[in-house]
Amino acid sequence: MRGGKVPQMHRRGKRLAVVAVSAATSLAGCGSSGQSTGTSVQLSQMQYDNAQTIKAFVLAMMQAEKPESKPPTEPTNYAKADAELQGTLRELQAIVPPAPMRAAYTKVLEGTRHEIAHTPAFEQAQTEHNALLLNQVEARNTTDEQEVRAGLTELDAVLQRCEGNRFAC
Numbered sequence: 001m002r003g004g005k006v007p008q009m010h011r012r013g014k015r016l017a018v019v020a021v022s023a024a025t026s027l028a029g030c031g032s033s034g035q036s037t038g039t040s041v042q043l044s045q046m047q048y049d050n051a052q053t054i055k056a057f058v059l060a061m062m063q064a065e066k067p068e069s070k071p072p073t074e075p076t077n078y079a080k081a082d083a084e085l086q087g088t089l090r091e092l093q094a095i096v097p098p099a100p101m102r103a104a105y106t107k108v109l110e111g112t113r114h115e116i117a118h119t120p121a122f123e124q125a126q127t128e129h130n131a132l133l134l135n136q137v138e139a140r141n142t143t144d145e146q147e148v149r150a151g152l153t154e155l156d157a158v159l160q161r162c163e164g165n166r167f168a169c
Contacts, residue, residue, distance in 0.1 A: 047167040053098050054162060061108075061155075064091035076126060082119040085112060100158050100169045107151030114144035 043051065065088060074080055089112050097105040118141045125134035162169035 043166060044168075050098070050162065050169060051167040054101070054159065054167070057095065057098055057101060058155075058159070060095045061092070064088055064095065078119050078122045078126065082116060085116050088112060089116065098169075100162060101155055104151045104154030104158060107154065108148050109151075111144050111146075111148035111151060114147065115141060118144070 089109070092105075092109055092112060095105070118137050121133065121137040122141075124130070125137055158169070
């Protein structure tokens with residue numbers, strides 16, 4: 001839960017959208033079996049397969065993060081935020097990342113798990129009107145949110161490296 005309220009989950013979804021746009025742009029013009037279309041570069045079958053695997057992974061990540069792409073409607077409804085994050089986590093856990101993206105993907109998973117773990121403390125702070133506890137939980141949650149963002153940033157960097165190597169990653 002970000003920011004002591006239902007977290008700014010939509011920021012995470014927007015960051016992943018940047019990764020997805022990168023993937024779509026990287027794959028634009030690739031025909032089936034690595035054949036190029038128009039002026040794009042031809043890929044070998046292995047490169048094309050890698051590109052398709054990465055594209056499928058990014059699309060699955062976007063689907064898992066979809067609830068987080070919208071601003072929260074109830075900023076202090078921790079149970080609702082927890083349910084959304086639990087759903088996101090279940091979908092993320094069902095995804096098998098391509099080998100070059102496993103470490104970054106793990107950061108996203110771990111950060112999401114850590115965010116979920118803060119729900120009881122957020123609810124306690126709200127129930128008790130305990131500003132000190134709320135501030136402490138917000139600080140821990142901010143660290144976890146940064147872990148998720150770092151994972152998403154790494155995913156983007158891996159995608160860019162793969163693209164630079166024409167998907168020979």
